Structures are given as structure tokens and as C-alpha cells.
Amino acid sequence: GDKVKQSPSALSLQEGTNSALRCNFSIAATTVQWFLQNPRGxxxxxxxxxxxxxxxxxxKSTFNSKESYSTLHIRDAQLEDSGTYFCAADTGNTRKLIFGLGTTLQVQP
Amino acid sequence: EAAVTQSPRNKVAVTGGKVTLSCNQTNNHNNMYWYRQDTGHGLRLIHYSYGAGSTEKGDIPDGYKASRPSQENFSLILELATPSQTSVYFCASGLRGGEVFFGKGTRLTVV
Known part of the structure; x- marks a missing residue:
């Protein structure tokens, strides 16, 4: 979690609202992936x-390699958006993904 | 979408026993990976492979071996399972520098 830092660690939203999740990298990330881990795992x-x-x-997601961050924007949040969001970075040299610790999102009706 | 299949999906093993977790992908991806997921640690890389016959140590390889007998198959082997290896294990595949796809995970409990 040190090389890829996610924020916030947890978030609660009302249905229909918007939010942004962020990843900051202390490595020279060349590609970024975002995953949602659903309640089934x-x-x-x-x-x-x-x-x-x-x-x-x-x-909507943005990856800015020069400033070493990525964001994931959720618009009009729905109940099915609930789960844990992970970002992961690849430096290109190592051919492996390094994960952040995740943001747990709960969308409330 | 890319398919990665893990077996078994759930496993209970005894301390000191041997455990083999299997992973199959039909995407013709060169790279395959084994991660474990634990609360507070996220996903951590155990072993990975660049292709048939190759295995590389990841960030937490102690207590684990890996085997890549073919492009499609990548196994994770616990020769002497310990309770600390109780976890959820994920296999993944991808092209070099490309998108990585995960299997559904294997829940391993060592008693």
C-alpha cells in the first residue's frame, strides 16, 4: 500500500450523488487499472x-503520469456501485501490478 | 472478455499438508500471476510467470512454489500448509504491459 496510496479508505454516498476516488503513486507508473470488488468477491x-x-x-477515470496520480469519478451513484474499488499500477519494467489498499464505497438509498 | 478459471473455489486443508491451487486461462496471455488478499493488506503478489516454463518470485513468495507447465496453466503449491496461509487467492493473466484479468478467487482455510 505504500507505493500506491488510495483515498479515501471508506466512503458513504447517497444514491444519485457524485464522488471521486484517488490514487497517488510513489513509483513511475506507466499504466493504471481500476477494479471493483463486488460483494461476492x-x-x-x-x-x-x-x-x-x-x-x-x-x-470516468483519468491517469496523469507526470503528477503520479489517477482518479475515478462516479456520477449519479447507484446501489449496485457499492463495493471496494482498487487501483493498481504497472511500472512497465516489472510486468506486475502493484495494488493500493482499496476504497470501500457504500451507496445508501 | 478474458476468462481465467480457478479451482478449487474453496478448500480446507490441514496444517502440514500439501495444497495445490490451479489456474487456467484460454486467452493466450503470456503473463500469469498469483496474488493473495488479506484484510488490511490488499492484494499482494506471490509468484508470477512470463510464459511456459518460467516462474518468478513476487513480493511474498516464502512458503509457496509455482509451476507453469503450459501457456494455459499456472499452479500455486503450498508444500507444508500453515494457518497463516489462510487467505483468498487470486490468479490473473495478461499480456506484457497490457490489461490484467482475474479469476474469481479461491478461499483457502488451513486448520
Whole structure:
């Protein structure tokens, strides 16, 4: 968790509201992935990013390699968005993903 | 979407016994990985592989061996299981520098 720091560690949202999750890197990340771990424990791929921005429905993610951070924006949060969000970085040299400790999101009705 | 299949999905083992966790991918990915997930530690890399016949130590390899007999299969072996190895284990596959995909996990309990 030291090389990839996620914030906040936990978050509670009302349905319909927006939020942003953040990852800061102390390594030279070349690609970033965002995952959602659902209540069953499965890791669902959300985004795979080189530096830049991607959008998918109510989710939008940005990876800024120069400033060593990535963000995940959730718009109009729904109950099914609840779970733990992980970011993971690859430095390119090591060919392995380094994970943050996750942000646990609970969406309330 | 890329498919990674782990077996078994749940396992109870006795202390000192041998445990083998299996992983199969049909995506023709070169790289495969074994992670464990524990509360407070997130996902930590145990072993990984660049291709058939290769295995590399990850960040927490002690007490584990790995085997990559083919492009499709990657096993994690606990020769002498201990209660501290009780965890959820995830296998993953990906291309070099590309997107990584995970299996559904194996819950291992060592009693």
C-alpha cells in the first residue's frame, strides 16, 4: 500500500450523488487499472489506462503520469456501485501490478 | 472478455499438508500471476510467470512454489500448509504491459 496510496479508505454516498476516488503513486507508473470488488468477491475490470482519460457510462477515470496520480469519478451513484474499488499500477519494467489498499464505497438509498 | 478459471473455489486443508491451487486461462496471455488478499493488506503478489516454463518470485513468495507447465496453466503449491496461509487467492493473466484479468478467487482455510 505504500507505493500506491488510495483515498479515501471508506466512503458513504447517497444514491444519485457524485464522488471521486484517488490514487497517488510513489513509483513511475506507466499504466493504471481500476477494479471493483463486488460483494461476492469477484474483481471486475473497470478501466485500463495509459496516461489520459476514459469514460464508461457513469464512470470516468483519468491517469496523469507526470503528477503520479489517477482518479475515478462516479456520477449519479447507484446501489449496485457499492463495493471496494482498487487501483493498481504497472511500472512497465516489472510486468506486475502493484495494488493500493482499496476504497470501500457504500451507496445508501 | 478474458476468462481465467480457478479451482478449487474453496478448500480446507490441514496444517502440514500439501495444497495445490490451479489456474487456467484460454486467452493466450503470456503473463500469469498469483496474488493473495488479506484484510488490511490488499492484494499482494506471490509468484508470477512470463510464459511456459518460467516462474518468478513476487513480493511474498516464502512458503509457496509455482509451476507453469503450459501457456494455459499456472499452479500455486503450498508444500507444508500453515494457518497463516489462510487467505483468498487470486490468479490473473495478461499480456506484457497490457490489461490484467482475474479469476474469481479461491478461499483457502488451513486448520
Amino acid at each position: 469477484s474483481l471486475i475490470n473497470l478501466f485500463y489506462l495509459v496516461p489520459g482519460t476514459k469514460e464508461n457510462g457513469r464512470l
